[in-house]
Amino acid sequence: MPNHTASPSGPGLPGRRGQAARNDEAIVAAAREVFLADPKAPVSAVAARAGVGISALYRRYGGKEDLLRQVCHDGLRRYIAEAEAALEHADGWAAFTGFLAAVVDADVHSLTVHLAGSFTPTEEMGADAARSGELTAELVARARESGRLRAGFTAEDVTLVLEGCAAVRFPDPGRTRALRRRYLALVVRGVDAGAEGAADLPGPPATAEELGWRWSRRL
């Protein structure tokens, strides 16, 4: 979609161009919401939620899979961004817990978990996934340096925690977020070192391979 005019692009424009720009955003937002609620939702549901015709959607994406990939990749990028932002903190523990809260709030993990496997990933996504893994490991390493991280807790466990938080879901998004925070607070205290009952975590943590299973295409 080449921009024929020199005018600034964006949703502020009037007329067809403006509508198009607005639709760009409405569609991704709708896709995010709809597919988050149900990864198998029909494409038409996304269009309806965006208040848009189906053709407006197909003009932008080659097909359903494209859309899914896009939404999922956006989530992955968001995860990376949050991790990088958190790494700015000098305090490793604050960085770690802040990161968890941010990711939970953004509902990013829910997205990845539910959507992965429903499309064939691109190379770039693979690279981003690898990078997200590195960043997570870095965050965990820094948290450990701070001395507050419970012994035996690994970067792979982060995934489980995020997954657990993503599992609390309610019809009202606001309530969902509030309850996730509550739940996260619970879990974080379980992760905190230096408390009583800090026996070793049972069993070995998940391996990267086990976690990677999500990305393999199912069905």
Next chain:
Amino acid sequence: MPNHTASPSGPGLPGRRGQAARNDEAIVAAAREVFLADPKAPVSAVAARAGVGISALYRRYGGKEDLLRQVCHDGLRRYIAEAEAALEHADGWAAFTGFLAAVVDADVHSLTVHLAGSFTPTEEMGADAARSGELTAELVARARESGRLRAGFTAEDVTLVLEGCAAVRFPDPGRTRALRRRYLALVVRGVDAGAEGAADLPGPPATAEELGWRWSRRL
């Protein structure tokens, strides 16, 4: 299916009767596994998993919904049984944590969460659901009496915890169980009282109404 003979019923029988008895069990077991993995799985998948023809299944259940209801109700009964068993313990804290472990191991919650809403519940299920709520409350009350339960933790929070554990899933059932135990250990320490960082849990806990949403029929 009237039993014309005085012979004992059960899977040990030879011939058609024996096959029928064996199929009874194979079908519920298969249904449990299949619907746990994917609540929307086709009925034929259940039959295939049970190593049985479709008609063997339809002879026993009026339709897919019947089957779903059955599997879910079984899970609910199991939950109740575990709770009652746990209540035998004199130590309220041990009863509580033991109950959590048992339910997580049995994968009972995963079942309820994923399946509820895909069929119209019977009256009896409503009653059982209510009873399970009472038992859970009792377990929490006893845990509180023991003094080890973190302040602010409610019976409704139990559901969130179970849900979180149910969210960790891997292709290998054994691995899934092991990792759930690991995760549960994490969470339980977060629930334990008398540790550092025991600030109040943020926000109000989920209400019974919010939790009941699962049981309303969706789609």
Next chain:
DNA sequence: CTAGCACTGGAACGGATCATTCCGTTCTGG
């Protein structure tokens, strides 16, 4: 020994659901 019957496996049916395409319309930019 055999007729009847309880059960079974699996093919066939029919309805529902969707991804995708197509077409007539609307509005902008020049």
Next chain:
DNA sequence: CCAGAACGGAATGATCCGTTCCAGTGCTAG
């Protein structure tokens, strides 16, 4: 006032899946 970008939504065609149906099989009663 025209060319065409962009749109809404109906039409299409394929797939999937729940359910029904039927022909076979081997107990079991008499």
